[in-house]
Amino acid sequence: MLSRVANSIYWMNRYIERVENYSRYISVNINLSYDLPGIFSEKWSPLVAATGDKDLYLSLYESDTKENIIEFMTFDLKNPNSVYSSLSYARENARTIREILPKEVWEHLNGFYLNFKDFAKQPNREIHDITLFYENLKEECQLFFGMLEATMSRNEGYYFGTLGRYIERADKTSRFLDIAYFNYSNTKVKKIVDPNDLLVWAAVLKSVSAFNMYRQQYKSLNQESIIDFLIKERDFPRAICYSIKKAEYSLYRISGARPQDSYTNSAEKAISQLKHEIDFTEISDIIKFGLHEYLNEFQTKNNNIDDEVFKVYFDSELK
Structure with a gap:
């Protein structure tokens, strides 16, 4: 293509x-x-x-x-x-x-x-x-x-499209969490005790159409569970982990390689590294590091994937 x-x-x-x-x-x-x-x-x-x-x-x-x-x-x-x-x-x-x-x-x-x-x-x-x-x-x-x-046929064009969609979605879900953090939070994540806290974090879930799916897994609303769901949930379509996983799958389909056989270019390396970092990072580690700081770091790494995709597939001067 x-x-x-x-x-x-x-x-x-x-x-x-x-x-x-x-x-x-x-x-x-x-x-x-x-x-x-x-x-x-x-x-x-x-x-x-x-x-x-x-x-x-x-x-x-x-x-x-x-x-x-x-x-x-x-x-x-x-x-x-x-x-x-x-x-x-x-x-x-x-x-x-x-x-x-x-x-x-x-x-x-x-x-x-x-x-x-x-x-x-x-x-x-x-x-x-x-x-x-x-x-x-x-x-x-x-x-x-x-x-x-x-x-659309499941060809290279389709997978370039899904790659773009899920890289964008992962970025924006991280920014939904950041908006909540900026809007109504102290410097530390805390258990929800204030009804206003509950309304804000429920709204974060609703903003990504996650409220009902979240309630099927968790009995009550609290910040740690919501952050866990929107960052690490592997089966919810707007969660960061799910989005990176889908983007990785699309990227490897384009090259014909398999993640289990190792990467074949710098874009695949960057996205597989990020997926594994999300998989092996506990929510307690994120909270200790700082939610805002973690999200900023994630956005930088996600943007780096976009840069590597450009270098590998779109930059005609490098071909």
Whole structure:
């Protein structure tokens, strides 16, 4: 497969996953502002801090209001990670490889982009039901991935797509945990005793659609169990461990190698090392090290995997 084509499939999937996760970020803060109006009505700045866009935000906006942050994260094309920007990039990547995508996938993504663009460009744009608006965005993204799963052959293109999707998902799940940590936590993880703590950490689970699956495994809500579930759970699709495991599987399918036979390139080495580190790190070790510090380190290593994938498969100058 041409590196250009592989790169487009990889990033198309990453950008749509990013659209869904940014919609989730905003949804969870909206719901918390309803549940804890005296505490969370003003706590919107951690969203841009956790996504790594704080410096850009501060250069464009004067205050950390709910309206400004929603505009920045959803509609602002000056923000390369906004919903609008990500959807635009995903559509452009798809346009360049239309011939290898299922017809239904291209038509859905193109329509999704055009409808969002029409709404975003309205001079007096107003979201009448903000909760429903972001739910609809999430559903459009889920429909896109459902179409890919149902209609695309399991070839190199498919595995480059799933690789991108799960690398992006692992990153964003780590940032959901970071948002909770910044928003409402002391420097140490503690047992939940305050009802406000319970609402915040329940919202973290709901933000990644994990609440019901978590309750099937744990009788009560507490920070350690939630952190354990979202980092180390091997069977929940939005957990970090599961996402890295799926990304590793996709990467090895592309090369035709097997993880049990050792790595064949630097990208495989990086992802297998990270997967084993997650497997062999106990939650007590994470808490001792510091949740925020652990998540920062994970994000750096996850980004390194992306860099190695680029060097191995996408950088034409190295070929």
